[in-house]
Amino acid sequence: MEYLMFVVVDPTGEPSDESPEAWVEELDAAGTRLHGDRLRPIEDATTVRVRNGEVIVTDGPFTESKEWIAGYDLLECDSLEEAVAAAAKHPMARAGAVEVRAAWPIDLGDSPESSPAREAAQ
Amino acid sequence: MKYFMFVVEDPTAEPYVPEEDNIGAWVEEMTARGVNQKGDRLRPASEAKTVRIRSGETLITDGPFTESREVIAGYDILECADLDEAIEVASKHPMARFGRIEIRPFWIWE
Amino acid sequence: MVSTLIRITGDWSLAEDCTAEAFETALEKWERDGVPRNPGAWLTTVAKNRALDRLRRATNEARKLKEVAIMNELEEPADAEDVTDDRLRLIFTCCHPALPLEARVALTLRTVAGLTTPEIASAFLVPEATMAQRIVRAKRKITNAGIPYRVPPVHLLPERLGGVLSVLYLLFNEGYSASSGTQLVRTDLAGEAIRLTRAVVGLMPDEPEATGLLALMLLQHSRRDARLDPTGELVTLDEQDRSLWDHAAIAEGLSLVTERGGGYQLQAAIAAVHARAMQPESTAWHEVVALYDRLAALSPTPVVALNRAIAIGMAHGFETGLAEIDRVAASGGLGGYYLVAAARADFLRRLGRHDEAAAEYRRALETAPTEPEQRFLVRRLEQVEAG
Numbered sequence: 153m154e155y156l157m158f159v160v161v162d163p164t165g166e167p168s169d170e171s172p173e174a175w176v177e178e179l180d181a182a183g184t185r186l187h188g189d190r191l192r193p194i195e196d197a198t199t200v201r202v203r204n205g206e207v208i209v210t211d212g213p214f215t216e217s218k219e220w221i222a223g224y225d226l227l228e229c230d231s232l233e234e235a236v237a238a239a240a241k242h243p244m245a246r247a248g249a250v251e252v253r254a255a256w257p258i259d260l261g262d263s264p265e266s267s268p269a270r271e272a273a274q
Numbered sequence: 275m276k277y278f279m280f281v282v283e284d285p286t287a288e289p290y291v292p293e294e295d296n297i298g299a300w301v302e303e304m305t306a307r308g309v310n311q312k313g314d315r316l317r318p319a320s321e322a323k324t325v326r327i328r329s330g331e332t333l334i335t336d337g338p339f340t341e342s343r344e345v346i347a348g349y350d351i352l353e354c355a356d357l358d359e360a361i362e363v364a365s366k367h368p369m370a371r372f373g374r375i376e377i378r379p380f381w382i383w384e
Numbered sequence: 385m386v387s388t389l390i391r392i393t394g395d396w397s398l399a400e401d402c403t404a405e406a407f408e409t410a411l412e413k414w415e416r417d418g419v420p421r422n423p424g425a426w427l428t429t430v431a432k433n434r435a436l437d438r439l440r441r442a443t444n445e446a447r448k449l450k451e452v453a454i455m456n457e458l459e460e461p462a463d464a465e466d467v468t469d470d471r472l473r474l475i476f477t478c479c480h481p482a483l484p485l486e487a488r489v490a491l492t493l494r495t496v497a498g499l500t501t502p503e504i505a506s507a508f509l510v511p512e513a514t515m516a517q518r519i520v521r522a523k524r525k526i527t528n529a530g531i532p533y534r535v536p537p538v539h540l541l542p543e544r545l546g547g548v549l550s551v552l553y554l555l556f557n558e559g560y561s562a563s564s565g566t567q568l569v570r571t572d573l574a575g576e577a578i579r580l581t582r583a584v585v586g587l588m589p590d591e592p593e594a595t596g597l598l599a600l601m602l603l604q605h606s607r608r609d610a611r612l613d614p615t616g617e618l619v620t621l622d623e624q625d626r627s628l629w630d631h632a633a634i635a636e637g638l639s640l641v642t643e644r645g646g647g648y649q650l651q652a653a654i655a656a657v658h659a660r661a662m663q664p665e666s667t668a669w670h671e672v673v674a675l676y677d678r679l680a681a682l683s684p685t686p687v688v689a690l691n692r693a694i695a696i697g698m699a700h701g702f703e704t705g706l707a708e709i710d711r712v713a714a715s716g717g718l719g720g721y722y723l724v725a726a727a728r729a730d731f732l733r734r735l736g737r738h739d740e741a742a743a744e745y746r747r748a749l750e751t752a753p754t755e756p757e758q759r760f761l762v763r764r765l766e767q768v769e770a771g
Binding site for chain 2: 480528529530531532536629726
């Protein structure tokens with residue numbers, strides 16, 4: 153099963169120079185890590201909303217917070233526990249924070265029974 | 275250019291209208307255009323696990339990395355010509371109306 | 385393994401090179417650290433990463449060339465007299481909605497209007513280092529986020545135009561208002577805003593909001609020589625020497641006002657009513673009220689409501705005006721806004737209710753934002769206290 157891992161900058165973290173290269177190589181070799189990348193910081197983020205038919209484009213991330221997502225990795229694991237264990241080995245667990253969330257594919261085969269929007273509404 | 279698209283719940287968004295939830299059409303169009311590389315809905319925020327290691331101690335909390343009313347509900351990885359195309363793609367996603375969308379460029383290694 | 389790489393990278397020679405490199409690295413590393421549990425997977429991973437790195441760098445080269453071209457455009461401020469497509473590309477890029485508003489204004493002034501960073505910093509009362517950083521960050525975001533350097537395609541023009549117009553109006557107001565800063569820079573800002581708006585109108589001559597903004601600017605700017613008395617004090621519209629108004633600017637502004645009402649067109653139409661009046665007494669206030677009715681429907685903000693209330697007072701009598709001001713103030717959104725008290729004070733003064741007027745002038749003084757406005761209110765206060 154796929155798990156999305158967010159690498160998070162968190163001011164309460166313990167600063168370190170440790171690069172994630174070793175973690176990346178290890179998980180790549182084990183087939184746990186499918187892909188991942190660093191993202192530009194939130195100064196380069198853009199938010200898009202549609203309200204009353206109008207597209208509203210604004211500078212900035214989806215929420216104002218002291219913690220922000222600096223990168224992601226997509227993991228293939230047998231369980232959430234395994235994904236959490238893999239995430240905990242990432243240097244940013246110490247220097248920042250890591251969040252793990254299971255993918256929840258929408259079945260687009262039949263009716264649009266569930267989608268992020270529908271979920272949000274419930 | 276590659277962009278990470280955060281699909282986000284937003285309590286201040288337009289009220290959800292099921293008949294106008296066109297997620298299937300969006301995925302179809304964007305995949306056909308080669309814009310949508312990969313993406314998925316994610317399990318609800320309550321099922322997220324956040325890991326922090328502080329002073330050698332591993333702290334695992336339920337929930338996302340930050341408390342906010344806006345919560346990530348899904349993601350997509352986009353390949354677009356420029357930001358305007360990414361904006362157009364994002365604006366057509368149903369959650370642009372019923373939530374909000376953040377577009378973040380990938381950090382190209384230099 | 386090479387075929388895996390070819391599949392991933394689509395590049396035969398790259399795939400072969402990286403496989404070879406991976407083997408070399410393997411030999412080195414395995415001599416040192418021992419063979420890993422899954423040597424095949426390790427090799428593939430390393431080779432894949434190398435290939436991806438090389439691809440990224442190659443893509444970067446192409447991107448970098450493009451970036452350098454864009455940065456050159458942004459680095460060299462445009463010639464003020466040169467109204468070309470390049471200038472319009474610059475304006476729309478600098479005003480892209482993905483940039484923070486302050487950055488749009490600063491970047492437009494720096495790259496399109498050619499003002500120096502110190503000039504812009506002083507115009508906005510911000511330290512030079514702050515302004516410099518604001519501009520640098522904006523340029524970086526244009527590159528990093530992939531903001532295209534172009535005039536938006538036709539289908540995007542209407543929504544992007546709004547962003548450009550609001551930046552230009554902000555520029556104009558900085559130059560038009562009497563807030564502190566050197567007079568010289570201020571006037572240039574307003575003139576520059578007008579020049580840039582002309583360029584945009586040239587691009588979209590049938591777009592009523594662009595011509596509306598130009599009309600509004602011209603009509604407001606026409607009063608620049610009458611707004612301050614010889615000692616530099618504020619003179620209100622009804623007390624201005626109208627012979628000092630720039631009648632050429634008025635004529636041009638009036639010619640641009642149309643019946644098709646968007647926000648700027650309506651504001652321009654209101655300014656036009658004042659511009660047509662030879663003296664304050666001949667102002668067609670009923671027309672102003674009707675225009676504010678339309679503006680309020682389009683843009684129901686408390687400030688528009690207050691201005692409408694003032695117009696109602698001038699058209700239907702000061703008592704009616706006072707009642708309307710109170711109604712607007714009660715509906716909220718204007719808390720502490722000094723113009724509410726100032727407007728009340730003005731009507732009370734005209735009604736001869738001097739004690740009440742004095743109280744309102746004092747309240748207005750508490751929150752008046754600039755020195756010229758404060759001094760004006762003090763003069764009025766002294767007037768009503770003298771009885």
